[in-house]
Amino acid sequence: MLGGFMARKIFLKLTRDLYPQVKDRYPYVYLEHGRLEVDDSSVKWIDSECHVVRIPIGLVAAILLGPGTTITHEAVKILSSAGCTVCWIGAEGLAFYASGVSPTSDSRNLLRQITMSCDPDSRLLVARRMFSQRFPGLDLGDKSIPEMMGMEGIRVRKMYSEMAQRYGVDWSGRAYIPGRPKDSDLVNSILTFSNGLLYGVATTVIVAMGYSPRVGFVHSGSPMPFVYDMADLYKKFLTIDLSFSMASRMDKSGFDRKSVIDEFCSRALEMNLLEVMANDIVEILREPKC
Template identity: 55%
Template sequence: MSDTTSDNTAVHLEEQKKEGQRLFIKITRESLPQIKDKYPFIYLERGRLEIDDSSVKWIDSEGNVIRLPIATINTILLGPGTSITHEAVKVMAAANCTVCWVGEDSLLFYAVGQSPTANTRNFRTQMIAASDKKAQTEVARRMFFRRFPTADLSGKSLKEMMGMEGYRVRGLYEQKAKEYGCGWKGRSYIPGKFELGDLTNKILTAMNAALYGLLTSAIYGMGYSPHIGFIHTGSPLPFVYDMADIYKEKLCIDLAFSLTIKMGGLYNRHKVSDEFRKRIIEMKLLEQIGNDIPDFIVGGKNAGSDSQ
């Protein structure tokens, strides 16, 4: 581009500003990356999200300004001391970037800003499956089949499969503790008293909470509801908990015991966040979620089912 062209462009942009015209390029559904192609999440605390003429920007407590490519980010996790402008919320919603309000280091999940979706097709499919007892059990069976690929789950009730899962998870904790040489007295978390847990439990709690926020965002982004589950019931986000159990073994449990050894007894929140994010990217988790949810609900090549 020549200097003359650059100067003319700068003058044109300045004239647009004076006339009050927007410089935003209109975002369309076709121009947005799919869930599987997005960066999983960014955690922010003690600062402000706002916009200027071209982008959403983060201003931290020390005055540093970082521009965020929100169309390529799946979730923004807002921790303590953050604020966000009305215009920033509008632009992020248009880009299908979900905003979650969380506690420090994502240890508590407070609320989520639901982004609008193009239609309710996926939500309707989820509702139909959840409202029929036989269909609901079949979806649950597909989810359990992922964790018990060699087991015969035909004819098993939901209660029986949940019992199998509880036994499997307890054994998994003991197996990982032995594998990594960690002491383990059982899963324990007292709400509001994170600091009382041992190191492994602290790491598990932090990563589980972050996973819930990420899944909530992905579920909303795909047009499903986190409030309609197939295994869990009576909780705020049953479908999130259904899906989280699919990924916890590799993403949370294995990583927690691994980090317990590396941290040498001292909890390091930055290390936990960095390693958790790395593993999400290595696992291609968002791509998995994008494939798994429709497979579980309607049946597919990756789900496993009596009906296949």
Template identity: 55%
Template sequence: MSEGTRLLVKVTRDTLPQVKDKYPFIYLERGRLEIDDSSIKWIDAEANVVPLPVATLNAILLGPGTTVTHEAVKIAAAANCSICWVGEDSLLFYAAGFLPTADTRNLRQQIELAADDEKSLNVARKMFARRFPDAELTDKTLQQMMGMEGHRVRTVYQTKAQEYQVGWKGRQFTPGKFEISDITNQVLTSCNAALYGILCSAVHSMGYSPHIGFIHSGSPLPFVYDLSDLYKEYLCIDLAFSLTRDLAGRYNKHKVSSAFRSRVIEMDLLAKVAVDIPELLGGKRARRHSK
């Protein structure tokens, strides 16, 4: 896969963030994370050694083919740099290591907003306003706005089906039975999962929790699902319908993955998320070491 089609580029000495940068994370794959004189270094598959400035990072995302030593985890934790285990380009999110000394300012703000019914509803209104810029939402309840959103999404499905001349019988997804869905639904399911993976990594890296949402509830990752609805129409829905005819009845994960990556790069999703979350929650952009 060429660097131009990668969502997260290979880390080298030249691509490391500068100390002056506020850098949320770096992504590593196919190599080893260990220590050298009490500092962390990355040794890639070609035996290149790259010292990592963990004090300037919020998180390290470990992709496929990586190993990490116990001592490296200790040093990262001491520097308040969390570690997440992800799929290639963070398109899947597996787990995260939590720091006992981490700055909890963003998490505290998120909890305070979610715990107050009126403040939580205001955040939800901001999220819905992104999809309904001309609607008056001031007096709408959460249930009313969710109803509006459900109608909007169903209309988007129908519009895209007509635009791309694709047959559409509705959204269908059965956990564990991916193959029984039609091609459009299979692409939707895959792209949704990839989007959730990226957002999980971003949310953890910025010090928020994916488990504390403002619209969704009763699900494993409500905040991730809240955020994903801001980006799904182009990244997932439009892509699924546009690819359906090209796939000609046979799902091709490589073609789907490549097309999804291209759209994420085009949208500059990671940069958008870094701006959108603080704006939606009414705070400033995250700083690493605030008091």
């Protein structure tokens, strides 16, 4: 990402000298603790230490506004005229709140996503690409989406049992009561919370790249099926292994939210989650060759 080194940061803050050299737009710039305003028709960022950076919005597809940020009406107007999306997100991008999309923004990615989702053959192709990452080397050419979902269910249940044995954690199955996290055991509490963190990051990346969280390929009947489609590709390391590992060494008196966030961010950085996810989306939604 853009910016200098910041420990445990998934999104790195903007600095004056670190714009990427790109032929097309850079996917996103993350800002926190400062003000975005307009000066002489150019958008400038003033951080909490009064450092000023002018942002070449023609090179940026989306501005991600984190905690402690404000944006002027004129800045929104200029960003909109440049087709730059604005997203309001939580610290580290671990929560997604809202976005503002320009009426003139590029809709090519969204249109391709909708077209492929609505066409049965293309939808099946995309689903097979997703599942092939979880079943490398296995020919899925004759498998339907329900069949692959069944295979995935067996794989995940086996993974839970193997992780429980590896880390010496009691496990009686996935259990989550909406709105009552304290009624779950420690592993399930960590799983639910870390999955939520992953969904926040996935939503931010998807929206920033001009796709819709609401147009899925494997999941359906939920508010954000494409978020769940993409998040499932990274859960083994980012949430499942994390949850059993942390449960094995966490104080049994309760679950430590801050420790889970720190571990999640550390793992996301280790695997370069933002870049990996962006590249995976492009590959998964690649149009089939005629």
